[in-house]
Structure formats: C-alpha cells, structure tokens
Amino acid sequence: MTGLLWVAWRGQRAQAAAIAALLVLYGVSVVAERLEPELGGLTAQLAGFLPGAVCLIWGAPLIARELETGTCKLAWTQSLSRGRWLAVTVAVAAAGAVSATAALAALLVWALPSAGGDPTAWPYYESHGLVPYARVLLALMLGVALGAVTGHTRIAMPLSVLLTGISQLGGRALREGADLPYWTSQKIETAACLALALALTGIAYLAIRRRS
Amino acid sequence: MNALETSGLGKRYRRRWALREATIELPAGARAALVGPNGAGKSTLLNLVTGLLAPTSGSVRIFGRPLEMPKVAFVAQDKPLYRRWSVADLLRFGAATNPRWDHGRARSMLRVHDIDPDERADRLSGGQRTLVALALAAGKRAELIVLDEPLAELDPLARIQVMDVVRTLEATVLLSSHILADLAEACDHLILLGAGRVRLCGGFTDLLSTHPATDLEDLVLDYLRRPEQAR
Numbered sequence: 001m002t003g004l005l006w007v008a009w010r011g012q013r014a015q016a017a018a019i020a021a022l023l024v025l026y027g028v029s030v031v032a033e034r035l036e037p038e039l040g041g042l043t044a045q046l047a048g049f050l051p052g053a054v055c056l057i058w059g060a061p062l063i064a065r066e067l068e069t070g071t072c073k074l075a076w077t078q079s080l081s082r083g084r085w086l087a088v089t090v091a092v093a094a095a096g097a098v099s100a101t102a103a104l105a106a107l108l109v110w111a112l113p114s115a116g117g118d119p120t121a122w123p124y125y126e127s128h129g130l131v132p133y134a135r136v137l138l139a140l141m142l143g144v145a146l147g148a149v150t151g152h153t154r155i156a157m158p159l160s161v162l163l164t165g166i167s168q169l170g171g172r173a174l175r176e177g178a179d180l181p182y183w184t185s186q187k188i189e190t191a192a193c194l195a196l197a198l199a200l201t202g203i204a205y206l207a208i209r210r211r212s
Numbered sequence: 213m214n215a216l217e218t219s220g221l222g223k224r225y226r227r228r229w230a231l232r233e234a235t236i237e238l239p240a241g242a243r244a245a246l247v248g249p250n251g252a253g254k255s256t257l258l259n260l261v262t263g264l265l266a267p268t269s270g271s272v273r274i275f276g277r278p279l280e281m282p283k284v285a286f287v288a289q290d291k292p293l294y295r296r297w298s299v300a301d302l303l304r305f306g307a308a309t310n311p312r313w314d315h316g317r318a319r320s321m322l323r324v325h326d327i328d329p330d331e332r333a334d335r336l337s338g339g340q341r342t343l344v345a346l347a348l349a350a351g352k353r354a355e356l357i358v359l360d361e362p363l364a365e366l367d368p369l370a371r372i373q374v375m376d377v378v379r380t381l382e383a384t385v386l387l388s389s390h391i392l393a394d395l396a397e398a399c400d401h402l403i404l405l406g407a408g409r410v411r412l413c414g415g416f417t418d419l420l421s422t423h424p425a426t427d428l429e430d431l432v433l434d435y436l437r438r439p440e441q442a443r
Contacts, residue, residue: 003308010301011294070292074345077262077286078309078352210266 004080008092015058016096022053023103030111044112048126050104051139051164054097059143060156062093063208067151072211082208090144090201097136105132119182120175126168129186134193135171139164141200148207167193213275215240215356215384216261220270223256230256232408234270238384238401240355242415245395246388247432248405254388255289257405258360261386262286274356282312285349285383289360291341293333299344300329303351310352318351325373339370346377359387363394396428404435411435 009016030043063086066072076082108127119125126132142163147156175185216238223231231253238244246254259265261272263279264286274283293302299322307313322329325343327336336344342362349357359378363371371391375398378385386403389395402419404412412419412435416428425431 003304007305007308010297010305014296069295070288070290071294073264073286073288074292074294074348075309076264077281077284077288078306079282079311080309081281 004084004088005092008088011089012058012062012092012096015061015093018057019050019053019096019100022049022057023100023107026104027107030107034111044123047104047108047112047123048132048135048168050101050132051135051168052161054100054136055139055143055160055164056157058093058097059140060147060160061153062089062144062147063204064147064151064153064156067148067211068153072208076208083205086201086205086208090141090204093140093144094137097140098133101132101136120185122172125172125175125186129183130190131171131186131193134190134197135164135168137197138167138193138200141197141204142167145200145204145207148204148211151211167196213240214238214273215242215275216386217273217276218257218261218270219273221257221260221267221272222269223253223260223265224268229268229408231260231405234405234410236403236410236413238386238403240275240384242384242386242401243378243399244384244386244401244403245392245399246386246403246405247390247392247395248411249436251407252405253408254405255360256408258286258358258386258388261356262358264288282310282352283355285352285354285357287342287345287349287357287359287362289364291338291345291362293341293344295332295334297333298330299327299333299336302333302344302348303329306348306351312353314351314353317353318347321347321350321377325377337370338366339373342366342370342374343377346374346381350381350383355383357381357383357385359385361388361390363389363391392429392432402428402432404432406436 026043033043066075075085105127112124112127143156143160146160147153150156171189178185214237216236218234218236221231221234222229234257246257248254256265260267262284263281272279274280303315303318306318307315322343327340327343333341362374366374371394375394378387379398401415402412403410419431423431425434
C-alpha cells in the first residue's frame, strides 16, 4: 500500500508544489496587507480562491492527462484494478487539497480574526469553518470527473473552474435567501458539497471503467 | 496448455465491427507475430486480450482461465511512459503495482543495454523507451507479454536490440508489426488479420506445409493480395 501511495504522490507532486507556491504567494500578500492596511482588502476578497486553483491545477489533469498521453494504458495493465488505482490516486489528491485548505485556514484565522460583525460575509464564510474543506473536495472531484468523462484537459480545466465558481456564487445566493444561522448553513452546505463530491467520484469511476 | 485462447471474440464501435468472430489459440511458449494491414483490427485484438477493452462478443482465456492482470503485460503502441519520471521511478512503479515483481530481472535488462536509471523517460531514445517498457513487462513476471507495434519508428539497430530481448523473454509473446522480415526470425507463430477477421492462425511450419508459399513473407503477401481466398 505504501508503494501505491508513493506512485500516486510521484504522479502528483508537481501539482502539490504548484498549489504550495500559490499559497506562499497568497500568504506573502496577506502579510503585506496586514502590515500596510492601506492596500485595501484585496486578499480578503480572494480568500475563496483555493477551490478554483485546485480544480484547475490538480483535479482536471489528474485523469485527463493520463488519457491524453496514453499512460493510462500503462497504469491499467499492471496488477491492480482500475477502481483501486482511482481510489489511491484520488485519496492522495484529496489529502493534498485538504492540507492546502488547512494551511489557508490557519493563515486566514490570523489575518481575518474577526468577521467584521458578519460571519456570513463572503471572505469570512468561504475561509472559515467546514465549508472550505467540503468545497475544495467538490472542486477537486469536479475537475477529476470532467477530466475522466471528456478525456481532455483543455475542456475539463475551464469547465470545472466555471462550475466551481457557480457552486460558490450559488451557495452565496442561497444563503442570503434562506437567512439561516451561521452553523446551520455551514453544515447544510458542507453536506451538500460532500454528497456531490462523492457522486462525482462515482461518475469518474464509471467513466474510466468503460474507457480503453 | 494454451497461453491464449479467444473464441468468437468481437468488438463493435457503434455500427462498425473492428474485430469479428476472432478465434485464436496460442500454445504456451509461442512467439506469435500478429500481422495485417492498417485497420485490420490488430490493436483492437491486443487491447481485448489485455483487458483494456471490453469485448462486444466472445471471450478471452489466459492459461485456461478468465483474464487476470498479473499474468499479462502490455507494451502499448508508442510505449507510453510517465515522461518526467526517471527510469528508476518507473521501476519503482512496477514494483508497487505488481505483487510478483522481480526487481533483479528488470534491472539487469536495463544494465545490459546501458540505460541509466537516473535518466528521465522523455530523454530516452525510442529504442531505450521500448526496452524500459519491456523491462517493466519482464519485472512483472507476466506469463503472456503483448506488444503493439514495438518496432514502429525504431532505427534498424534498435529493432535488432529489441527483437533480441523479445527472443529471450521468459514468457509467451504476442506482438504486432508491419516489418515482416524482423518477425520471421524471432517468431514461430503467425496470426494474420484482414478486415477485422482472422485469416490465418498457426505455427510457421504447419502453415507453410499446407501452402505453396516458400516462406513467411510469401505466405502473408499471398493472403493480403487475395483476401477472398481466406474464407
């Protein structure tokens, strides 16, 4: 099993490094803005950037690139089943996405300690509590499933970013309409994102099972 | 014992049959050349045998049993490898994904051909890429090794190197190629496909003893020129 984890990590470490670099870049801007309050809240508005970055950089190419370059034929003719291969591959990506979210949350708890009186405000809500973790997993699986179904990185990338954005904006619109307490709305949205992510994992599995 | 048996094997893409009613028997230890014009169904047959494609009809049996992946290795067309990985990484991949992995066997094959384990896959020549793919198949200790056009786009020297390795593989081998001359020496069985159907299947000596052709190339060319004779 540790060997398979290494295989998945070897295949995804470039994506992990790119996400880490983005986080560092964002962290530097957050620190700069804290030291110079004049800079005007740009980093706060960008606090929900991570899901989009994850589906673009990590999710969309994860299977699509294997299909494009033909390396799936190498991976799928070894001694493990496609289901097991997908499980390990997705598990490593999910662990990476969740770790990145945790790092971002830690940074934002320090940078945006108070909600400015309103915990449902966009930058605060998208970066605190449970929703960011569920959202990032949904974004990741949107990219993975679209990549597996279409077989093209160039389709999966823009489409998954678009749908991730729609899920964020749609969540915000529903929240404003429903006017639920903070934690109720967090829990409902978390559950919805996780259920969707799970369904997309199933779709990705069905898509690779019937491909050559 | 037959290493490979297919019966009534077929694959249909929408309305077109890429392969139809393919019934093949390959005895254990055979070195079989799969020959036929472009679009005859060679890749489809190999993808069905290795489980990459699911058949529309018929079945595949490997050593008398339904397909089990540890028993079969596949060197796909264009030898796909993870481009940015080193050769050593690729061997580690083979070790991690195959329970019967024999590291010594894979390593020694690469050492003999002077392939640096630290070299990245995308910096290897076509011949070296083929040898790395073969080392993965050998390390897996597969009992049936299937190769789709392993000689395509290789220079003559690399073709000789690759066929030398194919000849020493400790497994039943099924490979497709256009280059008949290279196959005649290394192989002892022939499967000829034409328009999605099996035209000929058997050992060289048996096929030549029942046909006026004097050698393999004559035999194949004769069938390709007069396909109607096949039925």
